[in-house]
Amino acid sequence: MNRAIESPRILLAMALREQGSANRFAARYLGGLLPERTPEIRLLKDYIKTHGYPSATNDEIDDIAFAEYAIGGARETAQACEEAKRIRRLMHRELHDNGAGLTLRERAEGLIPLGKKLWKHYEDFKEIGIAEGTPVKLFDWQTRKIFKSLHREHIDFATSRLEPEEIPCNEAGERTVLSRYPFGAVGIFPPYNAAIGLGGLAILSSYWAGNANVIRTPSRMPLTNMELVYVLTDAMKELDFPVSAFQSVIGPAREIADYMINRSPLNAMVYYGDSEVGLQLMAQATLRGMHFVPELAGSGASLVWKDVDIDKAAQYVTHARFFGSGQICLAAKRLFLHEAIFDEFMEALVEMSNQLKVGLPEDSNTDLPALGTRALYQIIDMTAEALGKGAKLETGGYRMNVHGERDDAGLFYMPTILSDVPLDCKMWYYETFGPVLPVMRISSFEQAISQANNTPYGLRTSVYSDDPEIWQRFFDEIDAPGIAVNTDHLYFDDYYPHLGGLKTSGIHGGKYFYESLTYMKYRHFPG
Template sequence: MLMRIGGVDAEPGNDSWIPVINPATGDEIDRVPEGTKDDVERAVAAADAAFFVWKKKTQRERGMILFRAAGIVREQHKDLARLLTTEQGKPLRESIDEIRGFANILEFYAGISGAQNGELVRLGATGDALVTREPLGICGAIIPWNMPVLIMGWKVGPALLAGNTLVLKPASSTPLTTLRLTQILDTVGLSPGTLNIITGPGETVGEAIAEHPSIKKLSFTGNYATGQRIRERAAGSIKELTLELGGSDPMIVMPDADINKAVDGAIRGRFYNAGQTCTAVKRLFVHESIATEFSRKLKQNAEALRLGNGLDTGTDMGPLNSAIQRERIEILINKVQDAGQGTILTGGTRPEGAEYSRGFFFRPTVVSDVEKTSGLLTGEVFGPVLPVVPVPDLDTAITEANRTSYGLGASIWTNNLHTAKRAFDEIHAGIIWVNRHLTVPPEIPFGGMNESGLGRENGLHALESYSRTKTLLLGW
């Protein structure tokens, strides 16, 4: 599959290609160009040529284009979901949810088109002021492999509605659905060059986007180390940044919570997408009075998850996205066991069987007796491993929840309003769930604190971040 520049499929500037691998089988399913800095220049030129045409459309006209695209995505959601599962690995029902989520995002922004109408400020006898908002210009986006479609929507929706053009780099392991969605957008009225997709490595394509002086805003989702590098590269020019850099989300369960509901929430919150989600439950703190029962049920439910190819009916959890991702998890588990920093209640190994031999599978894993110095609690574990830590009270739970350099999300499971309020007030995170975890509707701002990044995705907050105010002063 080729890149998209100027509204058409584009040949690469060289003859190098990147294989796209099915994580469940290890088979190559397609190839995409290994883009270069010159390809980024071509995309920026196309975005620049398209900007004034796209900017002149009213926000309502741009919203209708997004709405039409959402309708086609809904019509084709099954085929798009199969493509997403084949390149990413997640179960088909999760891919369907993600494709529908992309349509939801486009529909949300279409629904608020016209929200930025400007304002008249009466200044009295000296005159009046008209404050309007205008697009920034050419924007850049770099999206990850774990939720490539949803996160594409988070960036494309507000950027295009605000009147910007966009140069976007998908992850090299999951570019195909992004390219297919861009083809759909190009068929419903985007000015050619409004949305350009350049495939290729982060160290070439990603850094070229970050450094380019014509790109006025860059939105990046990925890990902290790469985010730091992107920030350094972007510092050579004046551009706005949105950085979503992951998290180590805590889940706190108090004794008055519905235990069965909380166990189900922990299973879904940790093992959805094989644990490869920024807002996944990564550290589970359970009140010691219910910890034994909770751990027993958690172990049973984890062992009941059906591991397999995401395209197979009945699969609960697919493979990890790559061999590298699985190797990272295995190294961490081995360190925990070698250092005696935790007890594996279930999982901890690759599954046995011929059907798992070629894919990047790893069993759902639950770990107890975890020491505070363990990497399971001190970093972001991007895989199906859940550490369970008993705590004596809410004070301790909140202290442990905040024992991280991240601050993306957190959840509290309780039927006590005061307890929920304390968690909201005292946990350092950008979003706090009560008796739920993981869901992020397009209407609400999403982003973190500390090393979880800068800025917010979603909602009116994201739309405003893709525009700037401009004021006309009128004298009488």
């Protein structure tokens, strides 16, 4: 991956090698006439215009290959889903003397050796993640948070939320008991940008809930997730637990999702991804009677009030927007800044943003990884639209190569901050999956909350103020379940809810995955 990031020439040459001779001829001699139908073609045209035709030897192309893997489809997915159906009863039973199957407490106890196994392979996961392009800072941040949660105190806390509960009855001596039961067989679509972090969170939570799992490995970064499934399966074998509780399939996302929803015996699905696609899949699942847990896009708002410590709040906002080049669903993507401190805060924010470094994934100093082509051209177009409508460019607004040099065909994007962005610009309304931040000058709380809620998304937000009344008003009125108050917008700990959104970010609000992947059964006993 390093060679590919250092020289997009090799990646483009590899893509061209797969094309027919007519397409290669068109790219070499008629590049300027190629229709810009896809981000990949736009990148090719930009590269030819800036650096010339991207040629590479077969040895150079072969050198950037890290691993080979088999691609599956509906047939392989069907086999995995049938196996999940077969073993789902082995994953859960309520009482020890109630036939075969793991009790909640047995599954919980299994998390201790599972956690030890994951830590044992941590460096293997990191090596693969870096090879796939995940920067070491981002990998450590997301992966350690998940692995560290597998300790006794947290396991007991989470398990207690799934245990049977007896509630009062009208008649003396009678009993009503509420129990959480797993859905049974679950399909999971982890995100490519956090395959082992957020993906691992959903996978481990589903096991905790008592489900058998079929994981559609993200095709952009498949190896980390495949290794996770391999390690978990090996640990299940050592525990003498059902070894096919974790299965992975890789192939076309739409084909696999269509099979899982419309033809498979699965009972539930977890989907991380684009809101438009996710809600379409959710509608299909609902028509079939399948439980669906969406974890979708976000356009988080951050409110900075006039009474803050400017340097401290600017540090939080810089991290919230630009960490990992902003390719995080719950990142802060819109800033509402009080006019009383606007100029001073903006100066600090620009200075901090300009200090962030691009680089290779293995470099621990890398703050800004390369962008995917779709995200790259999305923010290029949104920035151009805003500037064309009169927005002010405070900093950034251009592409870079791995050395931080300006490059009109680069895969990196300079942290970009814009003010005076007209309200009809797309970056206010749609998710920006890259390092671009529109900033609105606000004079009242009412103005801030009105614009913060003027989005189809509702995932994670933050507020920075020394006034508890501002905190509470923000908490009461913001249309999002996650609120950080005077702390890291990306805050997460063992006990913190597992994301969850409102509106097109997820509908159901904040959640714990292990609860979302169970349903309530209730029973009444006479006196």
